[in-house]
């Protein structure tokens with residue numbers, strides 16, 4: 211592949227701060243990888259002096275693999291030292307080096323969303339305890355405070371309404387509990403890292419000295435705390451490359467702020483801005499349509515993408531009756547198209563706004579025995595049967611984690627009743643001891659009935675046995691947990707879908723084994739307990755990209771995913787389904803007047819296509835039990851008419 215002029219400039223600019231403004235398909239990933247290789251091969255950087263931050267684990271892994279192939283032989287063994295992180299794993303690395311200062315011990319674990327909800331439930335007043343919407347709202351509030359780098363104290367000061375005042379009190383209490391349990395939540399990974407770097411000059415200098423060159427991908431999707439983290443790590447005169455595309459900023463609901471791109475000019479007056487405008491992915495027609503659509507948004511920087519590929523055929527617009535009709539028509543179109551063009555199933559992707567939209571397609575593809583893969587966000591680790599096991603693993607590392615304790619104490623059910631749990635909680639509050647230590651306390655045991663005492667002692671014995679095993683290989687530990695608690699038997703009793711559950715357990719065992727073996731291969735750590743801690747925390751900050759589908763990348767299947775999940779990917783033939791008001795733009799963003807973000811989402815979807823783009827919408831859709839009439843998306847009317855080919859499937 212020969213690089214173009216802009217790409218070469220982007221790769222060769224290594225002194226001072228550099229912003230690469232790159233359009234879709236212009237080779238961002240390619241440039242970051244080539245730049246790292248050049249830093250090592252030509253400029254003599256040691257791999258461990260380079261830090262790269264990507265948005266997903268998959269992107270990080272892909273980068274490592276591609277760099278490995280091109281790096282000079284004398285550096286090959288050092289490749290494991292290449293620091294490619296996601297924002298969360300970088301934050302975790304920074305925090306884990308300063309646990310003492312933070313008052314944590316090294317067995318800390320991470321809280322996921324479900325743990326957070328359970329904790330907040332214990333904190334709020336009775337009237338809110340069973341109101342899921344309020345609980346979620348409080349978690350969201352805390353998350354936003356941490357993203358703004360507001361401590362509970364500052365949040366209290368800034369609170370302007372009665373609700374905010376109450377929430378800021380909860381925030382304080384919530385944080386106190388996290389510390390008591392020796393756990394962090396996800397937002398902490400960045401919030402606490404920023405806090406450390408801000409408060410401790412020495413730690414900041416240590417990290418700044420460590421990072422000789424910093425690269426950040428998808429910069430347009432950084433939120434305030436991530437922006438702060440990068441700023442603190444890079445220092446005033448640092449050498450870094452940030453890569454971003456303001457048109458592909460699609461995470462404002464997670465606090466991402468595309469204006470972080472704007473701040474750069476103020477923060478770094480010597481910033482060099484390089485634009486990459488040649489698209490290597492899509493036909494001229496697809497690119498024209500994408501450019502025209504996105505020109506309706508306000509822009510921070512001007513750029514005009516162009517393609518030198520073929521003109522390409524018109525964009526097909528399918529007008530359909532309802533979602534059943536949509537799935538039938540699209541599936542038969544794919545089959546016919548595949549046959550005519552001799553393509554593979556995996557050349558086709560079906561993109562949608564909401565996960566829910568995939569259900570009918572899944573059912574239909576399954577019935578027709580057509581291979582498909584659904585890329586679901588985080589769904590694997592959200593499955594209850596998997597979460598139970600992860601809670602066990604978390605608990606054997608960190609027995610201070612009361613939330614994991616509560617999760618496992620009755621899984622499988624052991625007959626330890628709610629009144630006993632209440633007694634544990636009360637005693638814990640009074641004597642300031644965490645739950646697992648309460649149940650071992652002889653004075654506590656004295657207040658229990660004999661039967662309850664026996665049940666708790668049995669549970670303690672089981673925990674002790676597993677904890678003793680925690681120095682072994684993580685896969686063996688998980689095996690032991692599954693056997694000792696008779697997990698499969700319990701699932702069998704309680705669950706109809708046992709085949710799936712057993713398969714999930716096998717996938718988890720394999721994931722853990724792979725992680726362990728890879729870790730051993732690339733790192734000097736041979737203490738499997740340390741690896742276990744890393745593994746559990748890595749699993750907790752996994753993103754959508756751990757391949758848990760049991761299928762490798764070569765598996766030939768139609769791909770189904772949300773538009774968000776398709777970011778960074780490309781496919782010869784792209785279908786965008788449900789192109790309707792209420793779906794895209796979503797009701798939520800229409801209500802919040804955030805149409806630009808929805809437009810960017812459509813832009814991302816369109817620019818995934820290499821050769822053909824097909825957009826479908828229905829006249830009616832099933833909503834909460836009734837059929838309603840719907841309108842095509844407003845974005846359809848922003849596309850250039852002459853480049854569209856309408857196919858009306860309505861039987862008039």
Ligand SMILES: Nc1ncnc2c1ncn2[C@@H]1O[C@H](COP(=O)(O)OP(=O)(O)OP(=O)(O)O)[C@@H](O)[C@H]1O
Nearest residue numbers: 211212213214234235236237238239240490778779
């Ligand atoms: N100089 C080049 N010559 C030929 N092909 C190239 C060149 N640079 C990039 N490509 C190809 O263009 C396609 C898009 O590149 P890449 O995925 O790096 O783009 P991107 O900017 O990260 O895209 P997006 O942001 O839309 O996900 C890839 O197939 C890549 O191999």
